[in-house]
Amino acid sequence: MAELPPLREVIKAHGLSASKALGQNFLLDEQLLDRIAAIPGDLAGKAVLEIGPGPGGLTRAFLRAGARVTAIERDSRCIPALAQLQEAFPGQLRVIEDDALSINHDDLMGEPYAIVANLPYNIGTLLFTNWLSDQTWPPRWTSLTLMFQQEVARRIVAAAGSGEYGRLAVLAQWRSRAKLAMKVHRSAFTPPPKVMSAIIHCEPIAAPDSVRISTLARVTEAAFGQRRKMLRQSLKGVEGALSALETLGIDSTRRAETLLVEDFVSLAQLLDQRR
Structure with a gap:
């Protein structure tokens, strides 16, 4: 592994700034990123799918943990920064420049894989519901570790009878064991979003196959x-x-x-x- 410059230097060197249109907010704290990468368990030698890696902060943490990462990034400005990581971690990182919503993730990965991502806020819920809505169950993915706005995260894990309980909770909980794994303060991001964030961890469970x-x-x-x-x-x-x-x-x-x-x-x- 080659010596990597701090993330702030990478962002400056490539002239990157978070795009509001793409729902981007960058995480730069290496210790926090390592803690997030540890949520799904030991990733050494395992396949990980990351959506929207941006300049590669979370990607670095996965690679340090020994994962084999496939990163889907639609922002062409970030590709050179990710190329640096490919050089630093030979054979561990594959970068796909495309829209995550237009790709069949199972076909792309071709093996069991964990999904871990700081999801862009504007497509996070749609991707989450898509992953939970496959008619084939159990899914190819082994776990979901995803960053959401805290309000959305609470709706995913809400219990019946609570104000947050609704369609998202039912969809998430009938097919997976969902928990709120970590809260992330808005100040951890660059630029800071207007809302607090939280990380949800879901593991698939047996579900009736006679339900459409x-x-x-x-x-x-x-x-x-x-x-x-x-x-x-x-x-x-x-x-x-x-x-x-x-x-x-x-x-x-x-x-x-x-x-x-x-x-x-x-x-x-x-x-x-x-x-």
């Missing part, structure tokens, strides 16, 4: 789209939902936030069976 993602999405969208209303009102537009509630013994006068993840999954499962 589209059905679960339709049910939760209707239920939480009118979360202040009783289920008999919010779900009346979903064909068969009220009958399914009765079959499952779920009181239709309850509101969406009182149902457990398992309740929504059972409801979607029954609707699919009756199709």
